[in-house]
Amino acid sequence: MSRPQDPHRSFLPFGNPFRMILPKGSHLSPKLLDLLNTFEETLAGRLRKLKPADSEDVLRLSWMRSAMELLCGIHADIKILITALEFPVCDWDDKWIDVYLDNSVKLLDICIAFSSEISRLKQGHLFLQCLLHNLGSASSKQFVRARSSLDGWRQHIGSKNLRLDNCFSVMDALAQTLDLPKIKNSAKGKVLMRAMYGVKVVTLFVCSIFGAAFSGSAKKLMNLPVPETSLWSEAFADLQTFVNTEIRNIYSNGVVTVLKELEAVDTGVKKLYTLVQDGVDPVESGVLQKSTSDLETSSEKLSEGLDLLAKEVDSFFQVVLTGRDALLCNLRVGGNISDQVRTDLNVEGQAVR
Template identity: 65%
Template sequence: MSQPQEPHRPFFPFGNPFRMLSPKGSQLSPRLLSLLNTFEEAFAARLQKLNPKDKDDVLSLTWMKLAMESLCETHTAIKTLITELELPVTEWDAKWIDVYLDITVKLLDICIAFSSEISRLSQGHLFLQCALHKLECNTSEKLMRACSSLDSWRQHIGSKNPRLGNCKSILESLVDSLTLPKVKNSAKGKVLMRAMYGVKVQTVFVCSVFASAFSVDSENLLDLDVPNTISWAQAYSDLQTTVNGEIRDVFSRGKFTFLKELDEVDAAVNKLYPMIQDGMRPTEMEAFRSSFSDLGGRAEKLSQVLDVLAKEVDGFFKIVLSGRDALLRNLRVSDTVADPFPGNSGEQVRG
């Protein structure tokens, strides 16, 4: 487990989010305070909704789909907040811009790694389909080929994806290695920096869970300490304790695979495999049909949830990319930038 040695720095370079209500700083107007409270209340609700009622659902593709969906909602919400704040056009320091662009590159890189792994897992479905097709014909030759396809599926799923190798260093750099340029203090800036802190926390949390689940390595989990002065701190602490704790517990059991839907397919394979390895006896036909049907259903469920998860990861990629593109467009038009995240710009990305 990666334990931070010093307080985590904000994900985006807006300064310290915990000093925003300091008497020495700008006071928040009722309108700004209302905007902040609305954002944080909705954010806390998303964290609470993400906390699984059943711990067995933690390491599941279904839960991961909900987690990525929630993260996209949070990134969309921060865009809406920026619009509502009506931030004035301000000059961005070159170092500020470099930090932002560096962060977005890292997020795009980790999205590409996740998409690569989802695609790899989806490719394994071909081996299952091949095995099921051969099992429809009860001949010794077909049974041997079915066994070979199931062996190939296990080897494919159990292999390592080299694209996941950089996830840990990317996550740690997002949390610990940011250079924070100073920016002019303002009431609106304080609201934004506090909201951005929440975006940062959820982004690192979700990405660390994905990296851990896909790489089968609990070392990719990151535990973030959120000050209890933040209104959503308890909701986040409960979520992190439940999810990270269960992941580490599951990893300690030493299983073939750690994702629930993959585990279910593997269990069905293990049940069917002995029946076909040495040929089926007439008395085993009913059990074979049941196991055959079970494997087919679980394989199809796995394929479908992987497709849905792939779309969610792609949606997050587009949200990050669109914000980056908006900043670069503004830089080309003017020496000043008003808002790097205009609108719900996930639709602005051209295929």
């Protein structure tokens, strides 16, 4: 539930969207119901798996990578569902297509913003490498260079990413599209729209977490209430409450960044800054060596974690892009989207785990 102080982050003011898709008296065939239940049960399982075993795991880069893997997985799941529905694109409502194409562009923009922020953080590794190299010598000249590298790193990490700032308005716009259209005379359309609703909610939730982690503010977190009529709603609510609460708790303690690996590097940098500020006497040389070694270890973990996360963000970008291309291709030729989706799934098989 949203906290009283940030009601503007809560969306879905229109009530239960599933009433517009599956109103009372609406019946699905056993086959369609089985397809929908399978999709929702799979989504619930993915959400339960993503919940960290410990609060300390929230926003480790490895966990964020798992969150991005989840997005790749559920977007692949929706393609599998489309294939199983045998739902030709010519039967799609024009409004569904317009919303899908618009949303896909928004997701691509968000991915680009996240990738740019990861690249910016990775660039900071260069300052750390120079710092560690200069600390290999005990000369006063090297300490001057080390201080310069420390200042460079702190300024770089504290700088703003305008592309990241712009993506928050994109996420807000994406949230406003969660309202679902009334669907008449199309049982397959009802199943598809209900499944797409789940994909959109979970995608927005993960993007919200990434935005909060990269921006340095819990204000970017979204609280997304979902109807209890879906098989994944309980798992989603449990995960959202656990993760959002932990992130807010961290920020309430005055932490500058909630990225655990980045926080470890920042702690190491502060220790070294104090040691090299006025030089190091022989008594403290052992402390300097230990602090340098610790920073080297934490900086490598940060660099490796960012590299792996960047690959997952790129994988998600490709999943969204190929899905969009498949729809556009079938709109041009008037074919069955299921055929193209089946091909795309084969191509993406190694990217989605």
